[in-house]
Amino acid sequence: MKAIPHSRPAIGSEEIAAAAAVLESGQISQGERVCQFEAALASLIGLNGAVAVSSGTAALHLGLLALEIGEGDEVAIPSFVCTALLNAIRYCRAVPVLVDIDPETFNMDVQDLKRRLTARTKAIIVPHLFGLPADIGEIVALGVPVVEDCAQSLGSRYRAAYTGSFGVLSVFSFYATKVICTGEGGMIAAHDASLLARIRDLRDYDGKDDGALRYNYKLTDLQAALGLSQLRKLPDFIGRRRAIAGKYDGSFREQGLPVPCCPGDRDHIYYRYVIRTERQAELLEAGRKEGIAYRRPVFRPLHHDLGLTGYPQTERAFRECLSIPLYPALGDAEVDAILCHLRAVLK
């Protein structure tokens, strides 16, 4: 069996034909296909509009700028997530306020969030980690502007509505490992036309005569063509993810092992299939020897970056969480090989 990577994009003949058509057209930079990709994503989520950008990080950065977040403003984020969120806050010279996580869902702990809010909290960035919606209804009800981070959750629902439809803004990533991918890429979606206009203006520096600071965060038509093809396949991608997760759940339950939780008022798209095990280091090493890329799902908790303590659930998740390969391009034989390997190591 060939090595099994932790992620692999599902690129088919449709994406190759779409990319070739863009190359033949000569319109390879931001153009009509970017507009079509924006409209398609906004319509899927049920929002008025969207602005495509060069990455999820760029989407977070422009989202915070559009909310006029600047020096000294506090922005709450979970401590168990990638550094992209922390960086976007730092780009704005704002102050990150880290929140511990719920040990069951790995998402932001709402009680801990409430304890850490102050009069200076100007926004909360809420990731729906691993494809499972956070307690977004309760968080939005706190009355602080919410940026939903849907980098890992495109297509998942909370109380029947898509994640991304609850916050004042929602951001997406189309990095190569994501639910749909364009290599690199991102999007910001919203109801509010004035926020979208501000973000659209900040994305492109050219042709503006007021001398204000702007960025080059544009997506290209080449990437948008990939994104449009991938978006059409989203239901199939999610179906395949759920089918593999069902197989993993069945096998782990048979062995008396815990499976990822999913509260009844939301659904999971299994962007990552994350289990808890006290044998994390041993499994990482056993996988490395076998050519199966198990991973820690978060590289390093953010409170480590900031030299903070007081995040016991994040600390425990960092020590115990293991992400098992799960993606639409993972074949049945690979799924069986993974299950067979885990059964042998964990018996």
Ligand SMILES: Cc1ncc(COP(=O)(O)O)c(C=O)c1O
């Ligand atoms: C939850 C979350 N937010 C934001 C990002 C940043 O996206 P990008 O890598 O496209 O900048 C990621 C990427 O890994 C992510 O997982």
